[in-house]
Amino acid sequence: MRTSAIGDVTHVVPLIRTLQAQAPGTALTWLVGKLERKLVGDLPGVEFITFDKGKGREGMREVRQALAGRRFDALLHMQVALRSNLLSLAVKADRRIGYDHARSKDLHGLFVNERIAARTGEHVLDAMASFIEPLGLKQTEVRWDIPVPDDAHAWAAEQLPGDTPTLLVSPMSSHTVRNWRVDRYAALIDHAAARGMRVALVGGPSPAERELADQILAAVTHTPMDLTGKDTLKRFMALLGRSSMILTPDSGPMHMANAAGTKVLGLHAASNPHRSGPYSDRRWCVDRYDAASRKFFGKPASEIPWGTKIEKEGVMDLVEVPDMIGRFEACADFLKLPLRA
Incomplete structure (x- = not known):
């Protein structure tokens, strides 16, 4: 049971893959959120039961009806909120x-x-992986392979044709204090475009995401493609497959990108990238979490509880444009992208 959110749901997929590999005779049922099912609901060999939290009590009643008369050997209860x-x-x-x-x-x-082992200093994905340890199993390989349908690939190819090096910019987190300033997004977009990168703004259909995209578009010198509100979760996965990098704060798209193997230019100050950053490769992230701890709590990050969120107004100002340009250039060099001088 892990119903939300998008990033956390991506962290569960390797656990599913491990169960399928190490206990292949096990019937798996995943109780998942309505939106999140659109990303993972076609994983083979898994029964999905949808929880629509937007329906409130009616959504809970639908889950009870779907599970009526059934009993399971084990529930992996991977979410702690009261609901x-x-x-x-x-x-x-x-x-x-x-x-x-x-x-x-x-x-x-x-x-x-029963409870999982008490540990600190873990990435969220590793904490979720530990839920199979009471079953006598251990996750030793991290694999996603989230299915992407042909029509999503075809749509992405229409938007991003050819093999031009592409930077996606997904500027909004559901925790808005994690977002970077508009002028800083614009500066990085302009830098990447001047170097010959194709840049595309991406995001969901919400009014807040549309407003942020419009503000960025108004601030840039080199106008990027605007795909805000045009993709679905599967289309976004397909876009990632045609992109070299993504610039994003700590958010669901960050973890989808990591699952897709796309390099992440992560913006971190409000959250600890070693706990909730891109699991596979954090080399291209700017990490100002310790600086944020010192500024807002008066002590280094090593002296505050693991997982503390420093969601204070202005915290993301600690990530400056030269920091991220440096990570962009290092990543481009690592990928050997054919950029303009």
């Missing part, structure tokens, strides 16, 4: 495996009868 804890009552299971005491909240302990 999720209440939703877990719809799942009848002999073993109910949840988080350790330190990572529990909202009465999570009342809804589980």
